[in-house]
Amino acid sequence: MRRRIISLTVLAALVATVLFALPLGVAVMKYYRDDATTDLERAADAAALAVSDDLTSGRPPVLPPPEDDDEAGADVGVYAPDGRLLAGHGPATGGPLELRAASATVDVVTGRESGALVLTVPVVSGARVTGVVRAAMPVSDLTLRVGLTWLGMTGLAVVAIGASWLMARRYTARLVRPLEELAAAAGRLGDGDFTARGPRAGIAEIDRVGEALAATAARIGETLERERAFSAEASHQLRTPLTGLRLQLEAALETPGADPRAAIRAGIASADRLERTIEDLLALGRERRAPRAELDLDALLEEVRQAGEALLSPHGRTLRITRQEPPPAWVAAAAVRQVLGVLLDNAATHGRGTVTLVARDAGDALAIDVADEGPDLGETDPFATATAGHGIGLRLARSLAEAEGGRLRLSRPDPPTFTLLLPTDDPLAPP
Known part of the structure; x- marks a missing residue:
């Protein structure tokens, strides 16, 4: 019973943890992806503002250093509308994302290129696109952040399941021990020990069973004690009609010329009284009387x-x-x-x-x-x-x-x- 309760408790904790962890894991992955996109957009916007004047005047663009740690993780490059890399880091020739941004039909373009998460924004001067800023982050960095978070969640899940196992062992012992003691008390009761009593477990249902067992033991003990005492006393009570029958038969034997039929009739009457005595004692010995x-x-x-x-x-x-x-x-x-x-x-x-x-x-x-x-x-x-x-x-x-x-x-x-x-x-x- 202990193993079954512990197994069911751990299984319930495992199911609850999985049902809670799956949507949470998906939410964590979406959160980090959105957070990475925000960081790339911030880095791209900062670079676009910095090189806007250079691109409008036709000077070679100069990228400022990153302002915070999030931007330091992004590779930023400035591209000409025709796709040439003008400054920063990135492929020598812009790809579809850069060209799409250069078309000035959208403000931001996101996607993946060569194992990196890429975000591009156009640099506009009036109605003319003077360049494209590209911010990229390796997908492996995003995967590492998600993986570390999932690993932490897994560790917490293991701790939760382990705590459930420990609590299940503790409370199972508290639940099963009084049941085992009740079983032992019932065994002693079956062996004839009518002083057997169940323990107080502090659990209402188990305590009611223990009280019922105690009441049963007391009732059986009192019943047997009463029957033993009554049997000892009743055996003494049977002596009266037996003595009368014996005396009548002895008197008939010792009296010369006595009528045997009269002695037989007297003996039958005494036997009837003996039978009546037995019936009375059996009726009086019952717990429920008429x-x-x-x-x-x-x-x-x-x-x-x-x-x-x-x-x-x-x-x-x-x-x-x-x-x-x-x-x-x-x-x-x-x-x-x-x-x-x-x-x-x-x-x-x-x-x-x-x-x-x-x-x-x-x-x-x-x-x-x-x-x-x-x-x-x-x-x-x-x-x-x-x-x-x-x-x-x-x-x-x-x-x-x-x-x-x-x-x-x-x-x-x-x-x-x-x-x-x-x-x-x-x-x-x-x-």
């Missing part, structure tokens, strides 16, 4: 009752569910189901005695309390990582509750009581 709807509390509590009995019955424990005029809530049923599943599993694993679930009105929220007869938690934070076996599932439950606009907290340490607060505002209702 809009919230009114919670079917009766159906949810029935599912909780079945799951709770499967967990607690093998240990001789019971689940008591109470409704105290709970208000409707607008949340995702999958999230609430998983939060209550975590709380039941926590009560079954770390608690004792009867587990009580109370759904009640908490003013502007639906409150669901889950309590058991386990030991006093004291100052222990059950939501901390790996604290007395708590932590992973409860952290997942809290994040699910907060994602639905609710809260999960330890409302009382003795007996251990967790309270889930769910919003009762309809998100589709007009403000």
Whole structure:
């Protein structure tokens, strides 16, 4: 890319220089030609004035010395009307230009003779031509002046193209370097380095690309981090229905004369709950979730009752569910189901005695309390990582509750009581 940009820049400079230099070169040549003609005319006029009296009186003409450097470069000669050289420098016999001037039909005659630029003017006395003054300059002198000027122009063109090349290298490096760094950052991003960021180049377009890359890297990193954390917590969450299924099957094996069909039906129900748990976790793990709807509390509590009995019955424990005029809530049923599943599993694993679930009105929220007869938690934070076996599932439950606009907290340490607060505002209702 560097070479291509530099080549295009130099080519553009070369084309611009040529397009500008061609008419300028022609103008320079015309200028020097006109300037040489003016010098010859000045020298011829000065000589004609000097020899006019001599030619009119019939005396041999005497040419004065040249007055300036321009006239010093011209060869001046005085000719008789018949073409004879009377004084000065020039061919012994006048040519067509001298004879044409002697005819007194024109004031000035210009042309080329024998490799020289020639200008002739007649010397007139009244109506009679008394002589002709010839001023000549070698064409090589004119060519040398034009050539030197063209050479200088060529040198300036080379300098201009060289400067364009240097500037192109400098600005190409400034343009290409941030692009190369962006490519390297994109490569690191592809290798899994989500901290990769593009540089600030000071070029608006490149900076926008860098900002987009940085935003993409941050978004991918956050997404993967969230999915990793959610996967670790979800794997813990799957333990609840698996534990219930295992306990039911073990209880059926250890109970003599138990009806196998009842155990199979209970196992199928537990498998259904496991499948529902997997579906809920997959749905909740997506970044974009379905809009919230009114919670079917009766159906949810029935599912909780079945799951709770499967967990607690093998240990001789019971689940008591109470409704105290709970208000409707607008949340995702999958999230609430998983939060209550975590709380039941926590009560079954770390608690004792009867587990009580109370759904009640908490003013502007639906409150669901889950309590058991386990030991006093004291100052222990059950939501901390790996604290007395708590932590992973409860952290997942809290994040699910907060994602639905609710809260999960330890409302009382003795007996251990967790309270889930769910919003009762309809998100589709007009403000």
